[in-house]
Amino acid sequence: MSSEFELIARHLAPGPAADAAGMSLGVGDDCALLAPTPGTRLAVSVDTSVADVHFPADAPASTIGHRALAVSLSDLAAMGAEARWCLMSLTLPEADDAWVADFAAGFHALCDASGVTLAGGDVTRGELAVGVTVMGEVPEGEALTRSGARPGEVIAVTGALGGGAGGLARWQAGERDPDDALLRRYLRPEPRLAAGLALRELASAAIDVSDGLLADLGHLCVASGVGAALTPEALPLAEGLVAALGDDDVMDAALRGGDDYELLVTLPEAHLAPARARLAAEGLALTAIGRVTDIPGVAGVADDGATGWQHFSGDTP
Amino acid sequence: MSSEFELIARHLAPGPAADAAGMSLGVGDDCALLAPTPGTRLAVSVDTSVADVHFPADAPASTIGHRALAVSLSDLAAMGAEARWCLMSLTLPEADDAWVADFAAGFHALCDASGVTLAGGDVTRGELAVGVTVMGEVPEGEALTRSGARPGEVIAVTGALGGGAGGLARWQAGERDPDDALLRRYLRPEPRLAAGLALRELASAAIDVSDGLLADLGHLCVASGVGAALTPEALPLAEGLVAALGDDDVMDAALRGGDDYELLVTLPEAHLAPARARLAAEGLALTAIGRVTDIPGVAGVADDGATGWQHFSGDTP
Numbered sequence: 001m002s003s004e005f006e007l008i009a010r011h012l013a014p015g016p017a018a019d020a021a022g023m024s025l026g027v028g029d030d031c032a033l034l035a036p037t038p039g040t041r042l043a044v045s046v047d048t049s050v051a052d053v054h055f056p057a058d059a060p061a062s063t064i065g066h067r068a069l070a071v072s073l074s075d076l077a078a079m080g081a082e083a084r085w086c087l088m089s090l091t092l093p094e095a096d097d098a099w100v101a102d103f104a105a106g107f108h109a110l111c112d113a114s115g116v117t118l119a120g121g122d123v124t125r126g127e128l129a130v131g132v133t134v135m136g137e138v139p140e141g142e143a144l145t146r147s148g149a150r151p152g153e154v155i156a157v158t159g160a161l162g163g164g165a166g167g168l169a170r171w172q173a174g175e176r177d178p179d180d181a182l183l184r185r186y187l188r189p190e191p192r193l194a195a196g197l198a199l200r201e202l203a204s205a206a207i208d209v210s211d212g213l214l215a216d217l218g219h220l221c222v223a224s225g226v227g228a229a230l231t232p233e234a235l236p237l238a239e240g241l242v243a244a245l246g247d248d249d250v251m252d253a254a255l256r257g258g259d260d261y262e263l264l265v266t267l268p269e270a271h272l273a274p275a276r277a278r279l280a281a282e283g284l285a286l287t288a289i290g291r292v293t294d295i296p297g298v299a300g301v302a303d304d305g306a307t308g309w310q311h312f313s314g315d316t317p
Numbered sequence: 318m319s320s321e322f323e324l325i326a327r328h329l330a331p332g333p334a335a336d337a338a339g340m341s342l343g344v345g346d347d348c349a350l351l352a353p354t355p356g357t358r359l360a361v362s363v364d365t366s367v368a369d370v371h372f373p374a375d376a377p378a379s380t381i382g383h384r385a386l387a388v389s390l391s392d393l394a395a396m397g398a399e400a401r402w403c404l405m406s407l408t409l410p411e412a413d414d415a416w417v418a419d420f421a422a423g424f425h426a427l428c429d430a431s432g433v434t435l436a437g438g439d440v441t442r443g444e445l446a447v448g449v450t451v452m453g454e455v456p457e458g459e460a461l462t463r464s465g466a467r468p469g470e471v472i473a474v475t476g477a478l479g480g481g482a483g484g485l486a487r488w489q490a491g492e493r494d495p496d497d498a499l500l501r502r503y504l505r506p507e508p509r510l511a512a513g514l515a516l517r518e519l520a521s522a523a524i525d526v527s528d529g530l531l532a533d534l535g536h537l538c539v540a541s542g543v544g545a546a547l548t549p550e551a552l553p554l555a556e557g558l559v560a561a562l563g564d565d566d567v568m569d570a571a572l573r574g575g576d577d578y579e580l581l582v583t584l585p586e587a588h589l590a591p592a593r594a595r596l597a598a599e600g601l602a603l604t605a606i607g608r609v610t611d612i613p614g615v616a617g618v619a620d621d622g623a624t625g626w627q628h629f630s631g632d633t634p
Contacts, residue, residue, distance in 0.1 A: 028540065029463050030395040030524060031360035031453070036353040043348035044436060046450060048406040050443035078347040089365040089406075089448045119361055126367035127444035131406045133363060138350070146346050207347060223345065 009123045011097075011104035012088060032119035034085055040137040043081035047072045048089075051128035055187075056171060060178065061099045062106030063187040068130035069110045071210070073191035074261040078208040080144040080200040081136030083114050083193055088121035089131040114193055144199065144206035149224035149266040153204060155290040156272065158195050158263045158279065161213055162250060163238030165257025170244055182240050189261040195286075196263060198278040203265035212256040216264055217298055224266075230290040230300035255301060266292050326440045328414075328421035329405060349436035351402055357454040360398035364389045365406075368445035372504075373488060377495065378416045379423030380504040385447035386427045388527070390508035391578040395525040397461040397517040398453030400431050400510055405438035406448040431510055461513065461523035466541035466583040470521060472607040473589065475512050475580045475596065478530055479567060480555030482574025487561055499557050506578040512603075513580060515595040520582035529573040533581055534615055541583075547607040547617035572618060583609050 013028075036042055049068045051057035059067075069086065076083050088107065092100070111118055116134070167186025175183050192208070199206065207220045213235070221228050235254045242250050267275060272288060279286045290300065330345075353359055366385045368374035376384075386403065393400050405424065409417070428435055433451070484503025492500050509525070516523065524537045530552070538545050552571045559567050584592060589605060596603045607617065 030392040031362040031398065031460075033396070033455070033460055034359040034361060035457075036359055038355055042351040042353055042359070044351060044402070044404060044450075044452070045348040046404040046406050046437060046448070047439055048408060048441050048448060050408060050441050053442055075347040079350070081348065085361070087361060087363040087450055089363050091365060091367060091446060120363060122364055124365050124367050124446075125370055126446060129408060129441075129443060129446065131363070131365060131448040133361075133404055133450040135361070136348070140352075143348075143350055 011100050012090065012107075012118065012121055012123065032085075034119060034135070037137050040139055041143060043076055043079045043136040043138055043143065044133065045072055045075035046131060046133040047075070048129055048131040057128055059171075059187055061102035062109075063178075064130065065103040065106030066110045066188050068132050069107055069116075070189045070191045070261065072132040072134040073110075073114055073116070073193060074189070074208040074210065076134050076136035077192045077196035078144065078206050078263055079136070079138060080142060080196045080203075080206065081138040082197060083116045083134060083136045085117050085119040085135040086111065087119055087133040089124070090121065091124045091126040091129045093125065093128060114191065138200075142200050144196065144203055144265070146205055146207050146220045146223035149205040149220060149226050149292050151226055151292050151294040153266040153292040154269055154272050154288050155217070155228055155230070155264070155266050155292060156275070156286050156288050157209065157213070157236065157265075158192050158284050158286055159260075160236045160238040160285070161209070161260055161262065162241045162245075162253035162257050164189070164259030164261070165253035166238055166241045166244045168259070182238060182244055185238055186259060189259065191261060192263045192284070194282045195279055195284055198282065199263070199265055199267075199275055202271040202275045202278070203267045206263055206265045209260040209262045209264050210258055212258045213260075213264065214255050214298060214301065215258075220264065220266070221296070221298065224292075227293040227295040228290055228298045229293050230298060232301055234287065234289045236285060236287040328417050329407065329424075329435065329438055329440070349402075351436060351452070354454050356457060358457055358460060360393055360396045360453040360455055360460065361450065362389055362392040363448060363450040364392070365446055365448040374445055376488075376504055378419035379426075380495075381447065382420040382423030383427045383505050385449050386424055386433075387506045387508045387578065389449040389451040390427075390431055390433070390510060391506070391525040391527065393451050393453035394509045394513035395461065395523050395580055396453070396455060397459060397513045397523065398455040399514060400433045400451060400453045402434050402436040402452045403428070404436055404450040406441070407438065408441045408443040408446045410442065410445060431508065455517075459517050461517065461520055461582070463522055463524050463537045463540035466522040466537060466543050466609045468543055468609050468611040470583040470609040471586055471589050471605050472534070472545055472547070472581070472583050472609060473592070473603050473605045474526065474530070474553065474582075475509050475601055475603055476577075477553045477555040477602070478526070478577050478579065479558045479562075479570035479574050481506070481576030481578070482570035483555055483558045483561045485576070499555060499561055502555055503576060506576065508578060509580045509601070511599045512596055512601055515599065516580070516582055516584075516592055519588040519592045519595070520584045523580055523582045526577040526579045526581050527575055529575045530577075530581065531572050531615060531618065532575075537581065537583070538613070538615065541609075544610040544612040545607055545615045546610050547615060549618055551604065551606045553602060553604040
């Protein structure tokens, strides 16, 4: 790596909290050495976010850092795992110190808020892209998977839907106010880590809504060998969505919009009230939006063949 | 992800051996769930290889898959860690099924040869790049680090040097025979995992030679707070290097060429013979090339300011 890029890499060094986080050796050796907690399973996932595919290349650098980590942490949330460590691979076209400082600030702030320690990474030259590997822990046998849904259970979703699609629409319409509620949903999604932990013993299956509600519900149904009957009028809509998109597009954004990073779960009816109470303590709603059935497929919505959001580029993936 | 890319992703699914490798849940859920071995530390590292920066974009796809994994595994080797799992993030400009099948074959073959299980990954669209996160295990307190070198110890290197630079030169000269020894060194480097394990109790410090001998020796010396006196005429040269590069460039390739992925270690003199015996059992040489000193810097070579190889592009990183 050139010295120019080495300087850049210093922005990505782990903080002094690393020792306390079960990390005996971090950036600066060939590997980081981590101390997994006995009795837990290690949940691992990687997601790469590519400029102008998964996010606008000219978005504020701090939001690109936040968002790339949030997308990966959302997978830990969906497993009911406690976030512990991450590794980041940053590819960027030039060594722009100010940009990287801002990027790193957004990344580190979410690390701190989520209790995650950056354990290593690399910086390479190329088209702007951020790959984030996350590692979390979950007690043996307690992970939330996609395959546990059973007919008769309630389908529920945390928070609100359509914010990702609505925020993207606002960005594309020229909105740049970082405090705009919808834009914030798109650029700075909050991974539902606390909700995932709270739902561990109550939910029977979980997935995060990244590709769009219908698409991700479809993944969950296939993995569980079940079907679903949705109640579209029950879908919780992100604040400001009707004003931003108009009545005609709201339902499509909630059903097929991606990048919401809410948790979609199934749970026995009797677990709904206690689950709501736990999430209310986190300031988060849990809304029942349908039932698990034994008929394959998703009933209750028009089948126009479109499932899954097409991301920023209007193309996939 | 588009269905086109989902098809592609199937080439990267883990094999049936996954269950046996301490992996209770792999590709197909939000995270893979791994079972770390009690009493061990988890060694983790990530490296991203970008087309035409770290490897020629038109290299055979199987070698790109092999090489991206090898580069990351080399970091585990340098820690004395046993390779266990990996995650792969593949970014590619188009969904070319045949290319990905070949790429995956090279990747999976090295997984099998190294005892590594692919635990997850993603496929995204963009400029060709491969990010590989590796996870290995090492008994607590037995990891080889960069910081353990002590004055008076022997500096030694596994295998031979200059093969990376020599192979790249042959590629650039038009050589395309996959059995060409030097080209093979460049395109299909062999991570020294067995050597790392064998040297665990014998070496006091280790690093892999990725940036070039001088650069990596410099990293090790800084981390250990020591200096080094090299004996350049002792450097083991890759087979065919003189014929490929000519006398004038051979020493530069061995000292400053990168991508050799040999292990550079320091060890007490009394450990040299037993270390050689263990590596001989693996068919690998261990050559003494200098001494650790208490004078900062690397003595024994002309200081022309150039340290570290400039990778494929002739530019960095």
